[in-house]
Amino acid sequence: MPTLPLSPIRTGGKPARNSDHRLEVDGLSFEVLRSDRRKTVQITVERTGELFIVAPSKVADQELVQFVEEKLLWVHTKLADKARLQQRAPVKEFVDGEGFLYLGKSYRLRLIDRQLVDLHLKNGRFCLRRSSVYRGREVFVSWYARRAQQWFERQVAEQANLMGVDVKEVRVQDLGFRWGSFGVDGRVFFHWKAILLPPRIAQYIVVHELAHAHHRDHSAAFWIKVDQHLPDWRSRKAWLAENGIQVEGL
Incomplete structure (x- = not known):
């Protein structure tokens, strides 16, 4: 099963990788990712604090250093923002009124003295047996994992047919910092937390992983494949990078 730099998406939305080398600028270390199809230089700040420069293949290192130096204030601001976001991912309290996400919507918790099951979603409320x-x-x-299994099985069946992918099994489990992974044996994995995301974002994860059946790395050919089936993938990917942290407090 591939791990970065090949198949999975990390919760910070790490950029496509064809790692070249690293540059040190103002005490910060940037991994340089080059692509023949890239037209502009871009800096990416991971939620983990990792720094990337995505650039056209022919741009000289000195030009990249100059570009970073001009953006240092922005980089330090983003690093500070990421640190604050990490601190603002509160651990949930299982009390009346606490909000819990499911497919992008927040539902309030209600504690119930008597009910047959531990938890169910009813009338816009999560009802938890006291x-x-x-x-x-x-x-x-457990509840999220069961719902995620059903949801992702349906999505994979639909998208795999459109993308010409033979999927042997869909499995939902805790994948750490990864949203998904496509195995060389045809199994596709998803983090149970992905069911907390809005459907259009979770669908991006499905298409992303299935595209790895055709291209194991994040090459230009890989992103072309994603684009063929999800033309607005850039906005979905950007949303995941900026907002994925919200689902990490449970």
Whole structure:
């Protein structure tokens, strides 16, 4: 099963990788990613604090250094923003009124003294059996994983048919910092937290992973494949990079 720099998407939305080398500028270390199809230079700040320069193949290192020096204020501002976002990913409390995401929408929690199951979604509320509060996270993760399994199986079946991909199995589990992964054996994996994302963003993850059945790396050919099936993938990818942190507090 490939890991970065090949198949999975990280929760920070790491850019396509064809790693060239690293540049040190003002005490900051940037990994340089080059592409023959790239027309402009771009700096990417990962939520983990990793820094990337994405550039056309023929741009000299000195030009990249000059570009970074002109953007240093922006880079330091983004690093500070990322640090604040990390601090603002609160751990959920399983109390009345707490909000929990599901397919991009937030639903308030209601504690119920008596119900047959630990948790269900009813009338726009998550209803959690009060006696199960002590293991609230376990209950929610199990509920999310079951819903994610059903949702991603349907999405994969639809998209795989359109993309000409033979998928052997869809599996939902905890993938750490990755949203998804496509295995060389035809199995596709998704993080259970992906079911918290808006459907259009979760769909991007599906298309992204299935595109790896055709191209194992994040080459230009890979992104062309994604573009063929999801022309607005750039906006979805950008949303995931900026907002994915919101689902990490559970």
